[in-house]
Amino acid sequence: MLNEIVKKLFGNKKSSSATAKNRLKFALIYDKLEISDEILKNLQHDIVEVISRYFEIDRDSLELNINKSKDSSALTFNTPILSAKKRKTS
């Protein structure tokens, strides 16, 4: 007991609860970066819809990906453009 108090006074031992809190903060952030397949599918559907208003695209060859690296994550959308659509003047 005394040993522990001495350790704490001299800052040798980081409390395990502080470690727990830190780990939790990061875990919760990472948890929220995860996107479900369903959301991804809906997103893809919406993006295709918007892009097709302006371009002819090949709907089957497009790719939607989430690339995770150590400290960032990026959403990439890849599609060959066949041609630009002529916009109707309203």
Add this chain to the structure above:
Amino acid sequence: MEGKIFVITSGKGGVGKTTATSSIGAALAMAGKRVAVVDMDIGLRNLDVVMGLENRIVFNIVDVVQGKCKLSQAAIKDRRINNLFLIPASQSDNKDVFKSEDMVRLGKRLKEEFDIVLMDCPAGIERGFENAVAAADEALVICTPEVSSVRDADRIIGLLYARSITPKLILNRINPAMTANGDMLNHEDVTDVLSIELIGLVEADDNVIVASNLGKPLVMINDSKAGQAFIRIAMRLDGHEDIPIQVPKSGSTFWRNIGSKLGFK
């Protein structure tokens, strides 16, 4: 006036949902409210044994939803506490036995009959959770000061927000000595990472197990610290928000021993 439905949920299993439901329900009934506690853990019912009412089950919630009996026939009246009723789960069905719409309909009827309805949610985030939450007006999330429990609570809080419910937190099974030592997350750590309003702090208390052994309401055990904490939570739920949240203090720590040796109380 129409009643209110609270769901008591956690994500992670075994953190105290059933204990909280029975204790808060008993405390509210003792304060004069007409209370129904509903076991939504279809297939794994427990609220009945914790409350000591297991021998009196004839009908259950599935019977009510399927129209096999009236609500009043399934509601078991507690003989020790006036105005406290249990609606048991069925032990033989699966969690997908009914849909959210069934619960919304049942919820409306419960609110006509009772001032306060407490739904004891099963662990997990599947059908059982969906059903328990479907009819809820408000939610209490319960977790213990452990990493896995807090993380699961965060997931549940997110799911509740998605349903426009802003839950409040009960932190259960606090070990004050470990907290004082820095070996357990304290309530500020937990509310900080979860960004949620606290409604009560409950310490680990052997009386919880004694009460469930006896099938006796925890809040009727006089010197139970956990029981007292649940009573205060019930009062706060009942609109007495001025009742302060007490932080559990360790009874026999090093410092107190030193203190008493030096003649302090």
